[in-house]
Each structure stands twice: as C-alpha cells, then as structure tokens.
Amino acid sequence: MSSVVVTADRAITHAGAARDATSVLAVDGAIVAVGDPEAILADPRATGARRIDWGRRAMIPGTVNTHNHSFQSLLRGIGDDLPFLEWREKALYRYSPKLRAEDMGTAALFAFGEMLLHGVTTVCDFYYINAQGNDHATATIEAAKRLGMRIVMARCFYDWDGAPASYRETIPQAVANFESLARRYQDRERYLTSVQPAPHSQHGATPAMIEAGAGCARDAGVPWHIHLAEEQYQVEQSLERFGARPLHAVSKLAVDMSQMIAVHGCWFDATERALLAERGGSLAYCPGSNMFLGDGVTDLVDLVAKQVRVGLGTDGGCSNNRVSVLDEMRAAALLQKVHRTDGQAIDAETCFALGTHTAGEVLQLPVGRIAPGYRCDLVALDLDDPSLWPEQALEKNVVYALSSRAITDVVVDGQEVVVARQLVHVQLAEIQVRVSELTRDWRRGV
Numbered sequence: 001m002s003s004v005v006v007t008a009d010r011a012i013t014h015a016g017a018a019r020d021a022t023s024v025l026a027v028d029g030a031i032v033a034v035g036d037p038e039a040i041l042a043d044p045r046a047t048g049a050r051r052i053d054w055g056r057r058a059m060i061p062g063t064v065n066t067h068n069h070s071f072q073s074l075l076r077g078i079g080d081d082l083p084f085l086e087w088r089e090k091a092l093y094r095y096s097p098k099l100r101a102e103d104m105g106t107a108a109l110f111a112f113g114e115m116l117l118h119g120v121t122t123v124c125d126f127y128y129i130n131a132q133g134n135d136h137a138t139a140t141i142e143a144a145k146r147l148g149m150r151i152v153m154a155r156c157f158y159d160w161d162g163a164p165a166s167y168r169e170t171i172p173q174a175v176a177n178f179e180s181l182a183r184r185y186q187d188r189e190r191y192l193t194s195v196q197p198a199p200h201s202q203h204g205a206t207p208a209m210i211e212a213g214a215g216c217a218r219d220a221g222v223p224w225h226i227h228l229a230e231e232q233y234q235v236e237q238s239l240e241r242f243g244a245r246p247l248h249a250v251s252k253l254a255v256d257m258s259q260m261i262a263v264h265g266c267w268f269d270a271t272e273r274a275l276l277a278e279r280g281g282s283l284a285y286c287p288g289s290n291m292f293l294g295d296g297v298t299d300l301v302d303l304v305a306k307q308v309r310v311g312l313g314t315d316g317g318c319s320n321n322r323v324s325v326l327d328e329m330r331a332a333a334l335l336q337k338v339h340r341t342d343g344q345a346i347d348a349e350t351c352f353a354l355g356t357h358t359a360g361e362v363l364q365l366p367v368g369r370i371a372p373g374y375r376c377d378l379v380a381l382d383l384d385d386p387s388l389w390p391e392q393a394l395e396k397n398v399v400y401a402l403s404s405r406a407i408t409d410v411v412v413d414g415q416e417v418v419v420a421r422q423l424v425h426v427q428l429a430e431i432q433v434r435v436s437e438l439t440r441d442w443r444r445g446v
C-alpha cells in the first residue's frame with residue numbers, strides 16, 4: 001500500500017473553492033480523505049505517507065481532455081488558414097500515411113507532454129490511423145504510460161474508401177483489433193489506461209461499421225465516440241444519404257445512444273438536442289477547434305440546461321492550435337456569451353466543471369474531482385502569479401485569467417508527473433529532437 005498527502009494553501013474541491021489550506025490523502029492512487037491538514041495528517045491511513053507540500057499554491061483537479069488526435073500535433077502550423085479540403089489533401093493525407101508506430105509514439109509524447117504541462121491529467125485520444133493493426137495505438141498508449149498520464153484510447157472504426165488505406169479496416173478487422181487492444185489495456189482498477197470504440201463519423205464509417213463499434217462498446221461495458229454535425233455540409237450530406245439529420249440518422253441504427261459520446265454537434269438543431277437529452281447521450285465539446293476551423297457554434301447553453309453531460313476537448317493540435325483544457329474553459333464561456341450576446345449566458349463555475357468532473361462522467365472514469373472515491377489527479381497553480389490576483393475569486397480567475405505560466409506541478413494517480421514546470425519522466429529535449437527530426441522535411445501546402 002502506498003499513501004501520499006498533498007497539501008496546498010487553497011483548493012477547488014467538490015465542496016467549492018476553499019480559502020484555507022487543504023490536504024488530500026490518497027491510498028494507491030485513490031483519494032480517501034480531503035480536509036484540514038491537521039485532521040488529514042492525524043488519519044491513521046496517513047502514517048508513513050509521502051508528503052507533497054504545495055505552499056503558496058492552489059490545488060485544482062486535473063483537467064480532462066475528452067477529444068484529441070495526438071498525431072495532429074505534428075501538423076501544427078502546416079495547414080493553418082488553408083481551405084479544409086486543401087489542408088486535408090496537402091497536409092493530413094500527404095504526411096499522416098507515412099507515420100510508423102515509432103512516429104506515433106513521438107507524436108504522443110509531444111501532444112501528451114505538452115498537455116501535462118498545461119494541467120491535463122486525462123486525455124482521450126480518438127485514434128484513426130491504425131494501419132489495420134494495433135501497433136500505432138500501442139505506441140501511443142505506451143507514450144502516455146511513460147509520461148505517467150491517464151489515457152482513454154478511443155480506437156477508431158473507419159471504412160470510408162476516400163481516405164488513405166492506413167485509416168481503413170473491414171468490420172471484422174476493426175472488431176478483432178478493438179477486442180485485442182481492450183484485452184491488453186482495459187484497466188478497471190486504477191483506470192490508467194482505457195480502450196473505447198470510436199466509429200469515426202457518418203462520412204468515415206458506414207452504418208454497419210457504426211453499429212459494430214457501438215456493439216463492441218456494449219460488450220465491453222464502455223461508452224463509444226462518434227464525430228457528428230461538426231460542419232454544416234455534414235447535415236446536408238446526412239439528409240441526402242439517410243433522409244434525416246445526423247443525430248436522427250444515428251438514432252435509427254442498432255446502437256445504444258445512452259452510451260454515445262457525440263463529438264462537436266455544432267449543427268445539432270433543437271430536435272437533435274432534445275433527442276440527445278432524452279436518450280442520455282453525452283457530448284465532447286471543442287470550442288477552440290470549432291472557432292479555429294470556422295465550423296459553427298454548438299448550443300452549449302441549451303444542452304447544459306437540458307442536463308446533457310458535456311466534457312471539453314481540445315481536438316487535434318493542428319485545429320486549435322493549443323492543447324489546454326483550461327483554455328477551452330475560457331473559450332467555451334466567451335464563445336457562448338458572444339453567440340447569445342449575453343454576458344450571463346454561462347458562468348465560470350459551469351465551464352470549470354465541463355473541463356473536470358463532467359468530462360470524467362462523459363468518459364465514465366472516476367476523475368475530475370477532489371473528493372473521496374476519485375483518482376488522485378491534481379494540478380498546482382502558483383498563487384504568486386499575477387494572473388491569479390486578487391485572490392478572492394479563485395474559480396473565476398482560473399477560467400478567465402489564468403496564464404499557463406502559473407501551472408507548476410501535476411500529480412496523476414498519486415504520482416508526481418510534473419515538478420517545478422518540468423516533466424518528471426521524459427526530458428522535453430528528447431521530445432523536441434524527435435519531433436524536429438520527424439518533421440524536418442514537412443512543408444505547408446505544397
């Protein structure tokens with residue numbers, strides 16, 4: 001048994017923002033007690049515990065990134081500001097098929113290492129370049145393990161023949177590969193690695209492929225992910241092909257929508273939002289990416305009012321181009337306020353929850369809250385950083401004003417993975433060399 005006590009001057013816990021010093025006691029990576037430092041240290045389970053003292057810092061739950069594509073960090077800057085189809089042909093489809101398993105490992109170290117430094121402790125990697133096997137996904141999961149990060153591998157189910165061959169599988173291949181990856185990595189004790197199926201989208205997966213992915217989710221007792229209604233043309237396409245808007249078309253398939261995590265939903269109309277709420281489906285919301293690509297504005301305010309579970313996501317590092325969930329909290333709030341021309345459309349506390357504990361609920365993991373029963377994933381913020389002054393309204397300042405410079409330390413499952421703004425297990429210099437060698441000859445739009 002290994003126990004740890006983490007103490008900070010301030011905290012945002014399940015009970016709200018605490019003005020006083022707070023300690024967290026975790027045993028084998030799970031939080032068992034939260035409270036006044038003296039009381040926590042007197043707990044018999046704290047005897048012999050390691051001590052992490054975050055003086056002059058605030059402790060917040062680690063943030064949860066419900067949607068990312070790690071390999072896309074390699075393409076950052078390569079396709080920015082190009083029309084979508086040109087970007088897809090000249091950047092994505094040109095470079096991504098060349099990536100080998102080792103390169104996927106480099107991309108994952110890069111994306112996840114940068115995320116950890118921004119306070120992301122759980123990442124869901126929606127993974128669609130599988131080359132008919134699991135070597136790429138395995139290299140990606142192993143990179144997360146090496147960094148000490150919690151990962152959900154959303155393994156793609158993809159069969160659209162317009163994409164490069166390395167994206168595509170037959171249904172039996174996708175099912176067999178998903179099951180073998182899940183057998184190896186599904187961790188139902190500490191939840192450090194999870195595997196969930198992800199039929200790509202209505203354009204990337206046939207109805208039969210979507211049903212196969214949802215079927216694997218049902219068999220494994222996990223949620224499933226699908227991109228839906230990201231861009232307006234996808235609504236037109238769904239109406240043409242299936243005679244129904246995207247969510248209605250999916251609802252006609254043999255799938256369990258209560259286990260579905262729709263990604264984006266920018267163009268869900270009122271009937272689709274009502275249907276999502278009625279069926280108990282979830283949403284991964286990526287406001288930074290939606291703005292970057294000019295996709296549109298998801299009606300987050302309405303979805304939250306309808307009690308749909310929503311988690312924030314950064315999306316890929318070449319469509320945002322940041323990888324910080326704390327940034328997405330701010331982006332979500334600002335975008336919704338301007339979209340409704342209402343400064344009270346949504347508040348900081350709601351957006352903070354979307355990047356922490358409701359995101360954990362979306363992924364069905366016990367993360368995102370500083371409370372007993374949750375995994376011990378914590379981030380320390382420097383209270384001497386001016387972006388957190390004055391100190392009276394910590395949650396507001398974290399969402400609206402925080403500079404990433406203030407993020408000093410990160411703990412995942414009770415283990416320190418960032419200390420004094422440095423990754424603990426992998427040198428950033430190693431990642432930099434690998435990324436620059438891999439992308440040396442890559443060029444924008446040629």
Ligand SMILES: [Zn+2]
Nearest residue numbers: 126227263315
């Ligand atoms: Zn995506």
